[in-house]
Amino acid sequence: MRAGRGAPAIAVLGCYGAVGRSVVRRLREAGTGPLRLGGRDLDRVRALAGTGSGGPAGAEAATGGAATGEAVTGTAGAGAVEARAGADEAVAVDLRDAAALAAFCEGCHVVVNCAGPSSRILDTVARAALAAGAHYVDVAGDAAVRDRLTAAGLPTGSAARRDPAGHGSDGPGSGDHGSDGPESAGRGSDGPGSGDHGFDGPGSAGRGSTGHGSEGRGSRGRGRAGRDGSGRVVVLSAGMMPGLSALLPRHLAGQGFDRVDRLTAHVGGVDRFTPAAALDYVASLSGGYATPLAVWRGHQVIPRASRPRRGVELPHFPGRVNAYPYLSAEAERLARSLGFAEVEWSSVFDGELTLAALARLHDLDADTAAGELVRTSRLEAFGRTPYFQMVFRMEGEAAGRPVARTLVARAADSYELSAAVAVLAAGAVLRGLVRPGLHDAADVLDAGAVFQALLDDPAVTRLEVVDDVSPAVEVEEGVL
Numbered sequence: 001m002r003a004g005r006g007a008p009a010i011a012v013l014g015c016y017g018a019v020g021r022s023v024v025r026r027l028r029e030a031g032t033g034p035l036r037l038g039g040r041d042l043d044r045v046r047a048l049a050g051t052g053s054g055g056p057a058g059a060e061a062a063t064g065g066a067a068t069g070e071a072v073t074g075t076a077g078a079g080a081v082e083a084r085a086g087a088d089e090a091v092a093v094d095l096r097d098a099a100a101l102a103a104f105c106e107g108c109h110v111v112v113n114c115a116g117p118s119s120r121i122l123d124t125v126a127r128a129a130l131a132a133g134a135h136y137v138d139v140a141g142d143a144a145v146r147d148r149l150t151a152a153g154l155p156t157g158s159a160a161r162r163d164p165a166g167h168g169s170d171g172p173g174s175g176d177h178g179s180d181g182p183e184s185a186g187r188g189s190d191g192p193g194s195g196d197h198g199f200d201g202p203g204s205a206g207r208g209s210t211g212h213g214s215e216g217r218g219s220r221g222r223g224r225a226g227r228d229g230s231g232r233v234v235v236l237s238a239g240m241m242p243g244l245s246a247l248l249p250r251h252l253a254g255q256g257f258d259r260v261d262r263l264t265a266h267v268g269g270v271d272r273f274t275p276a277a278a279l280d281y282v283a284s285l286s287g288g289y290a291t292p293l294a295v296w297r298g299h300q301v302i303p304r305a306s307r308p309r310r311g312v313e314l315p316h317f318p319g320r321v322n323a324y325p326y327l328s329a330e331a332e333r334l335a336r337s338l339g340f341a342e343v344e345w346s347s348v349f350d351g352e353l354t355l356a357a358l359a360r361l362h363d364l365d366a367d368t369a370a371g372e373l374v375r376t377s378r379l380e381a382f383g384r385t386p387y388f389q390m391v392f393r394m395e396g397e398a399a400g401r402p403v404a405r406t407l408v409a410r411a412a413d414s415y416e417l418s419a420a421v422a423v424l425a426a427g428a429v430l431r432g433l434v435r436p437g438l439h440d441a442a443d444v445l446d447a448g449a450v451f452q453a454l455l456d457d458p459a460v461t462r463l464e465v466v467d468d469v470s471p472a473v474e475v476e477e478g479v480l
């Protein structure tokens with residue numbers, strides 16, 4: 001086991017997956033200093049860390065920081081850490097190997113979990129991180145992970161949401177959170193580790209929910225954290241959906257609405273499934289994550305109130321697309337917290353192949369079904385320019401008049417968006433902006449700051465809020 005002293009502040013597990021690669025790149029761009037990178041295939045980890053593949057552990061220079069050529073650590077085998085002081089560390093770790101996972105987490109300040117599928121990993125990495133005294137950020141991790149961690153005694157931190165300036169960007173209806181009281185600290189100075197790492201960029205996206213918690217101040221605080229999880233921060237759902245899919249509507253609700261009544265969300269495009277994302281998608285179909293064809297109406301869930309639509313023109317989507325309505329647990333929470341009377345949410349498939357594959361999935365076991373999704377989504381994207389788009393149209397009232405606004409966010413793929421949110425969450429945690437306990441990213445990140453960060457993000461090809469005076473135009477052609 002390594003001591004915390006000298007270990008990188010951030011460990012990234014699943015570093016060479018689609019989200020992991022982008023997280024690593026973004027963390028480097030944010031100036032985090034050396035990272036600890038982990039995955040099952042050491043050659044792939046080494047390639048990412050820049051440690052090469054031929055030599056003994058730690059013998060190669062890494063690229064993540066200013067290598068000083070000192071302090072080679074670890075021995076051969078799973079969990080062994082390859083590093084030079086000031087450089088990225090490469091670690092072979094299979095998360096099913098408890099000892100290797102514990103060694104991977106040891107000494108780091110925040111473990112960012114990009115390994116998947118989340119539906120199978122559940123709280124395995126979170127528990128190892130907490131046991132090592134580290135904070136934890138999960139690009140996935142929804143209700144099932146939350147329930148397990150809660151059952152294990154980790155306090156939920158949702159009541160700690162607040163904005164120290166007293167005017168968050170959440171807009172109307174967001175007054176259900178924000179009651180920390182006068183002990184609440186200002187942004188960015190109290191938390192563990194703040195100031196002991198060169199993390200200049202995304203940390204400002206935190207909502208500033210630092211409390212005095214159970215930690216000491218400054219970087220020495222991490223040594224005093226309980227290995228039972230006390231004093232630790234867990235941020236789940238720090239990805240595109242769930243995650244950004246709640247943050248962007250929260251931001252929009254703050255754009256000149258006195259009251260919000262109705263939200264229509266269209267989310268999708270031409271996006272390939274990775275193996276882990278496909279397995280999670282398949283797992284989500286069998287319950288818990290969302291209610292297919294449901295809408296939120298009259299402040300409650302109405303099952304089977306909608307229907308799939310084929311060949312429709314949706315505002316801001318190119319050509320005709322297919323829309324599949326559902327209400328996720330996250331959308332329901334959003335509806336409750338912002339006070340919407342109506343929410344209609346649809347996945348958008350720009351193409352026929354993936355949709356057709358989805359219709360066949362129920363006959364297949366999970367691994368075969370996921371493989372089919374990966375294959376067909378790649379086929380669908382072949383010869384086309386993939387894109388992923390989120391369109392939120394919000395209706396409400398301002399100064400006694402009806403208002404409608406639309407937020408459009410577009411990127412080359414959804415994995416970049418997930419990585420962006422995960423890095424913003426890691427930054428907020430590192431800066432001590434998140435109170436100890438269990439949170440969803442959408443509850444602790446400042447929606448306005450996330451929007452601003454995405455405006456400067458090269459992976460985001462469109463991001464804007466547009467006034468929308470005419471009703472959404474949909475030309476319906478048929479029903480699935």
Ligand SMILES: NC(=O)c1ccc[n+]([C@@H]2O[C@H](COP(=O)([O-])OP(=O)(O)OC[C@H]3O[C@@H](n4cnc5c(N)ncnc54)[C@H](OP(=O)(O)O)[C@@H]3O)[C@@H](O)[C@H]2O)c1
Binds near residue numbers: 014018041096115414
């Ligand atoms: N919130 C969101 O919107 C969102 C969006 C995208 C993805 N996600 C989630 O993020 C996670 C990663 O997605 P992804 O698209 O990056 O998937 P991916 O490209 O398939 O990568 C998954 C990664 O997990 C690693 N992994 C799998 N089993 C492992 C094990 N036993 N030990 C160590 N590493 C292991 C894989 O390594 P090997 O290749 O060696 O197996 C790979 O590096 C998934 O749970 C996915 O659902 C969430």
